[in-house]
Amino acid sequence: MHKRLLLGLAIGWVVVVAVILVWTWQSGQSLIRQANNAHLDYEARLIAADIEQSIDLRIKVLKRLARTLDPSQPLDAPALRGELRKHDALLALFDGMIVIGSEGRVLADWPWQEGRPGLDVTDRTYFQFQRHVGRPYVSEPFFGRASETPLVMISVPLHDRNGDFAGVLGGVISVLHGSFFDKLRSIRIGGQGFAAVMSVAGKVLVHPDYDWLLRPVPSAQQNPWLDLALSGWEGTAIGPLVSGEMALQAYQQVWSAGWIVGVFVPLEQAFAPLQWFVRNLWWVGALTVVVMFALLWWLLNIALLPLHRLERQIGAVGQGHRDQVDLRTHTTELTKVAETFNRVAHSRREAEGRLLDRQAFLDAVLASSPIGMFVYDPDGEIRYINPAMSSLTGYTLDQYRQQGQLNHVHPDDRGDVIDLWADSLATGRDFQRQYRYITARGETIWVEAHATLVRLQSGKPLGFVGTLKDITQRREMEALQRWEAEHDPLTGLLNRRGFERRLEEALADWQKSQNSAALILFDLDHFKPINDEGGHALGDEMLQRIAATIGLKVRKSDYLARHGGDEFAVLMPGCGLEQAQNTAQALRLAVETLSVEHAGKQYRVSLSLGVTAFRDSDRTIDAPLQRADQASYQAKAQGRNRAVVAQD
Numbered sequence: 001m002h003k004r005l006l007l008g009l010a011i012g013w014v015v016v017v018a019v020i021l022v023w024t025w026q027s028g029q030s031l032i033r034q035a036n037n038a039h040l041d042y043e044a045r046l047i048a049a050d051i052e053q054s055i056d057l058r059i060k061v062l063k064r065l066a067r068t069l070d071p072s073q074p075l076d077a078p079a080l081r082g083e084l085r086k087h088d089a090l091l092a093l094f095d096g097m098i099v100i101g102s103e104g105r106v107l108a109d110w111p112w113q114e115g116r117p118g119l120d121v122t123d124r125t126y127f128q129f130q131r132h133v134g135r136p137y138v139s140e141p142f143f144g145r146a147s148e149t150p151l152v153m154i155s156v157p158l159h160d161r162n163g164d165f166a167g168v169l170g171g172v173i174s175v176l177h178g179s180f181f182d183k184l185r186s187i188r189i190g191g192q193g194f195a196a197v198m199s200v201a202g203k204v205l206v207h208p209d210y211d212w213l214l215r216p217v218p219s220a221q222q223n224p225w226l227d228l229a230l231s232g233w234e235g236t237a238i239g240p241l242v243s244g245e246m247a248l249q250a251y252q253q254v255w256s257a258g259w260i261v262g263v264f265v266p267l268e269q270a271f272a273p274l275q276w277f278v279r280n281l282w283w284v285g286a287l288t289v290v291v292m293f294a295l296l297w298w299l300l301n302i303a304l305l306p307l308h309r310l311e312r313q314i315g316a317v318g319q320g321h322r323d324q325v326d327l328r329t330h331t332t333e334l335t336k337v338a339e340t341f342n343r344v345a346h347s348r349r350e351a352e353g354r355l356l357d358r359q360a361f362l363d364a365v366l367a368s369s370p371i372g373m374f375v376y377d378p379d380g381e382i383r384y385i386n387p388a389m390s391s392l393t394g395y396t397l398d399q400y401r402q403q404g405q406l407n408h409v410h411p412d413d414r415g416d417v418i419d420l421w422a423d424s425l426a427t428g429r430d431f432q433r434q435y436r437y438i439t440a441r442g443e444t445i446w447v448e449a450h451a452t453l454v455r456l457q458s459g460k461p462l463g464f465v466g467t468l469k470d471i472t473q474r475r476e477m478e479a480l481q482r483w484e485a486e487h488d489p490l491t492g493l494l495n496r497r498g499f500e501r502r503l504e505e506a507l508a509d510w511q512k513s514q515n516s517a518a519l520i521l522f523d524l525d526h527f528k529p530i531n532d533e534g535g536h537a538l539g540d541e542m543l544q545r546i547a548a549t550i551g552l553k554v555r556k557s558d559y560l561a562r563h564g565g566d567e568f569a570v571l572m573p574g575c576g577l578e579q580a581q582n583t584a585q586a587l588r589l590a591v592e593t594l595s596v597e598h599a600g601k602q603y604r605v606s607l608s609l610g611v612t613a614f615r616d617s618d619r620t621i622d623a624p625l626q627r628a629d630q631a632s633y634q635a636k637a638q639g640r641n642r643a644v645v646a647q648d
Contacts, residue, residue: 040250080108232485394440410436499561518580521628606641
């Protein structure tokens with residue numbers, strides 16, 4: 001009996017220690033993950049903000065320097081190079097500065113780079129952007145023809161006294177050796193964590209491993225979170241690195257440059273402190289078990305008392321005259337019985353005390369929690385709400401019991417929420433859902449509800465315990481960011497990124513199920529005089545009128561986009577060439593009736609349209625875009641104000 005009791009107690013202590021270790025590991029993982037996610041998100045925001053400030057500083061400096069260049073004088077190379085040399089201090093911000101003429105040739109640079117003066121850069125995106133748009137621009141990485149190294153160009157336009165485009169002033173930043181990117185490459189998070197910067201086109205700009213510079217980012221299959229970040233998403237997640245190792249990840253957008261900041265910490269590094277703590281806790285637990293085993297052995301040997309004293313003392317304990325039995329005897333068996341009885345009585349008192357303390361603590365926690373909390377019984381009847389939930393929704397517990405919580409769900413979401421809640425009641429699965437909620441004040445808010453079934457050790461369900469959080473601001477911010485990432489702020493139409501994403505989806509649908517789609521690409525004839533003579537405000541007014549007019553001439557299922565500058569595009573899913581031609585003619589006729597007026601003079605534009613449809617040979621969206629673009633140029637060459645269908 002002595003050995004069996006001792007063995008049972010020792011096993012009990014081992015189980016307790018094991019449970020504590022497992023619980024410590026599980027809860028520690030969750031806490032560390034939350035803390036690291038918050039830290040990584042903060043780091044990513046700091047890095048993105050620092051890049052935004054650095055780019056803004058460089059653009060301001062270039063604008064100031066551009067104002068010092070006299071556009072009324074001929075732009076000759078020696079004078080320009082001398083002017084650039086006067087601002088030699090700007091090399092702390094750039095690895096080089098260049099001036100490009102209106103015809104697209106490099107007029108001067110500083111420091112001088114062999115082969116760069118006279119270089120034709122009309123095909124470079126940054127030059128085309130400045131000539132057609134005329135705003136500060138951060139280019140995608142490219143290989144310099146003179147330096148033969150990867151570069152990024154930050155550029156601003158030059159204008160003459162009449163406001164006409166006179167050239168480009170650019171600051172060159174070296175991707176491999178520039179101080180701008182070297183500072184970012186030196187960022188480390190712990191021993192193995194690092195930061196990386198990618199362009200929106202999917203090129204790596206900053207990475208601690210030089211072999212990764214300018215390489216394409218991992219595919220969506222390798223890292224789906226990075227693929228989401230390239231589409232404008234921001235946040236934290238857990239995903240694989242290129243090596244296959246899982247890591248905590250955080251992404252933030254650098255909107256002014258079209259870059260994405262990523263911060264990565266391997267899970268092994270993140271959980272290293274927890275692993276060290278659990279290992280040491282294991283040794284402490286093992287030592288505790290050994291000490292308790294020895295102590296119990298000694299107590300059981302001295303605690304047995306004679307049977308008749310044990311009987312009287314047990315009776316006295318039962319009547320409340322004493323707290324425990326006290327048998328002074330060397331009889332091992334009786335001492336064990338007395339010890340067991342005392343332990344049971346003591347444990348009961350402690351359990352009662354702990355239960356009361358726990359109930360008081362739980363009541364205080366629920367009452368002070370800033371998050372709305374509720375309790376349902378297994379049949380779905382509400383039993384409790386805390387003050388935070390009542391404050392959030394405006395309803396009291398009695399009102400919920402009379403009206404039911406689900407009746408306050410927005411009608412458009414109510415059916416799905418009721419179905420999911422019924423499934424949770426029937427199966428015991430967690431209920432988790434975001435939906436709109438109508439408060440007692442009549443406001444509609446977005447909430448996130450999460451309820452979990454609580455069971456006794458026997459498996460019998462006690463009810464559901466859940467939380468209700470207001471996520472209205474987060475939803476509105478996410479929706480705004482998604483809209484801004486894919487829309488042109490002037491016209492409200494899709495921008496190039498948003499349009500090409502939908503074009504890729506339509507092409508994939510064509511390749512999969514042969515669902516036809518047509519593409520119309522057009523730019524504006526005679527638009528430049530509006531900007532030159534009436535100013536950009538008059539040009540913006542004309543663009544807005546055109547966007548509103550063409551929106552009335554297409555179907556609701558079609559996609560309209562300002563593809564860039566004065567170029568527009570229309571994607572018509574489920575449409576053939578004949579219908580697309582009719583739509584193109586309707587757009588042409590509608591736009592030629594529009595006009596704007598400045599200084600008593602009316603300005604009109606016309607459209608040169610290129611029309612095409614998907615073909616079996618199309619593998620990427622570049623093919624239909626190129627066909628439509630060529631057809632648009634043919635229309636312009638044939639006299640403008642006409643639509644041409646791509647033939648080859």
